[in-house]
Amino acid sequence: MGNRTQSPPAASVDRLTPSLADLRSITDQVTVQGPSVHFVQENLTFPKASVDPRAALMLEVLGSFAEFERAIIRERQAEGIALAKAAGKYKGRKRPLIPEDVDKARPRVTAGESKVASARDPGVGRATLYSALAETT
Missing domain, CATH: 1.10.10 (Arc Repressor Mutant, subunit A)
Structure with missing residues (x-):
């Protein structure tokens, strides 16, 4: 292992952040300071000053999918809430004082x-x- 500095592994790209811009920013900030970033589920490692174009492409693709997945979840949640409101089942939080x-x-x-x-x-x-x-x- 030598003198290589490593940060704790992140479980998955989509668990770090749902935003592609934030994902890129976080990995850049961490790797500039020295430690590498390792995503366990995808088995991707981004060491300090990485110039591997394949790794960068994988990060962008996986980050894009995570961002897309989160947008779809939000869209479905909004649809479900609208349907529940229309059916009279979703009334929001009960007021503390009547x-x-x-x-x-x-x-x-x-x-x-x-x-x-x-x-x-x-x-x-x-x-x-x-x-x-x-x-x-």
């Missing part, structure tokens, strides 16, 4: 009760109550 809770807390706060105590009854934090009171003003 309008009735805010209506109950407002007179208490106006009367001088602390916002912390007013937020305790509906079981939310002080910041959540501040936001809700500001929205309905």
